[in-house]
Amino acid sequence: MFETERLKGIEAFVQAAQTGSFTAAARRLNLTNSAIGKSVARLEARLGQRLFERTTRRLALTDAGEAFYAICSRALADLAEAEAVMVAHDREPVGRLKINVPVAFGHMRVMPIILALAEMHPGLRPEVHFTDRFVDVVEESVDVAVRITASEVWPEALGRRYLGQEKLIICAAPSFLARCGTPHSFDDLNGMAILYGRPDGTTMPWRVATEHGLVESKSIEGRLALGSAEAQVAAVKAGLGVAQLATWLIQDALETGELVEIMPQMAADGLPLYLVWPRARQLSPKIDATIEMLSHSLRIR
Numbered sequence: 001m002f003e004t005e006r007l008k009g010i011e012a013f014v015q016a017a018q019t020g021s022f023t024a025a026a027r028r029l030n031l032t033n034s035a036i037g038k039s040v041a042r043l044e045a046r047l048g049q050r051l052f053e054r055t056t057r058r059l060a061l062t063d064a065g066e067a068f069y070a071i072c073s074r075a076l077a078d079l080a081e082a083e084a085v086m087v088a089h090d091r092e093p094v095g096r097l098k099i100n101v102p103v104a105f106g107h108m109r110v111m112p113i114i115l116a117l118a119e120m121h122p123g124l125r126p127e128v129h130f131t132d133r134f135v136d137v138v139e140e141s142v143d144v145a146v147r148i149t150a151s152e153v154w155p156e157a158l159g160r161r162y163l164g165q166e167k168l169i170i171c172a173a174p175s176f177l178a179r180c181g182t183p184h185s186f187d188d189l190n191g192m193a194i195l196y197g198r199p200d201g202t203t204m205p206w207r208v209a210t211e212h213g214l215v216e217s218k219s220i221e222g223r224l225a226l227g228s229a230e231a232q233v234a235a236v237k238a239g240l241g242v243a244q245l246a247t248w249l250i251q252d253a254l255e256t257g258e259l260v261e262i263m264p265q266m267a268a269d270g271l272p273l274y275l276v277w278p279r280a281r282q283l284s285p286k287i288d289a290t291i292e293m294l295s296h297s298l299r300i301r
Helices: 004-019 022-029 033-047 063-088 103-120 174-180 229-237 247-256 285-298
Strands: 052-054 059-061 095-101 124-130 144-148 158-172 193-196 206-209 215-218 222-226 243-246 268-278
Touching: 004 022, 004 033, 004 059, 004 063, 022 033, 059 063, 095 103, 095 285, 103 124, 103 144, 103 229, 103 247, 103 285, 144 285, 158 174, 158 206, 158 247, 158 285, 193 229, 193 243, 206 243, 206 268, 222 229, 229 243, 229 247, 243 247, 268 285
Parallel strands: 095 124, 095 144, 193 222
Antiparallel strands: 052 059, 144 268, 158 243, 158 268, 206 215
8 A cells, every 4th residue: 555654755755856955845845844854865765766966055856866756746746636637527627628639630620629619618728739640648648639540559548439430532523524534443543643642752552442342552653642631632622633532521522512422432441530538537527528529529420
């Protein structure tokens, strides 16, 4: 069992590290200088490591102290948040809310929901980060993340909710089809494809369904390679070629006829969509409200 005295020692150490002196730490914790010094000394003895370099003017953390402080300060912050969560349960969602989303999906699908959430709860302060790189939700203190990923390995520290799977279709503008004709086979697409270009200079292959019901990744000769899904949409709308895109990107354009699906027999499932959050924070009213609203609005049916 974790003894109360050990927790006191850690609190004394963290406060001393933050303030740079036993005197200031004692003032914060309403203890004497001697009590703080003895708590830190017992902690160092128990760990077998010196945590501070002591000078006449200020305490300085040793390398071991720096590493231990990073762990302890995060643990104490988690304890404080856990207590605040339980006290605040069923209250109005308030406070800073750090959200991480993929760039195109975030701009097009998530932002309208976050704006509605902020309007509904004036005390909420959303902080939305757009990136397509992998984000460590726990290490980067993210409250809620949207992930489009095929990953099946999830850390125990993360909660998640499956929202459905992308559908990838091949599409073009009617003006392009009128000018160049309608392709009828995959080989017909060579030289007219608008591809997603990666930073390393390669292009992303297309996932297409075969006549046997399987899905294959196929490379194709492109006319354009663009490093943004939104740029791909703009190019295909402008009649510059044919693209394979997720339906969530172009739903409005399909409904208005600005784009049309071609070769529907080649449509294939894309990546799964998830909401992800740290389990330690999921009882927080702000995170609870965000998960519920995003789950309802983003679910792919």
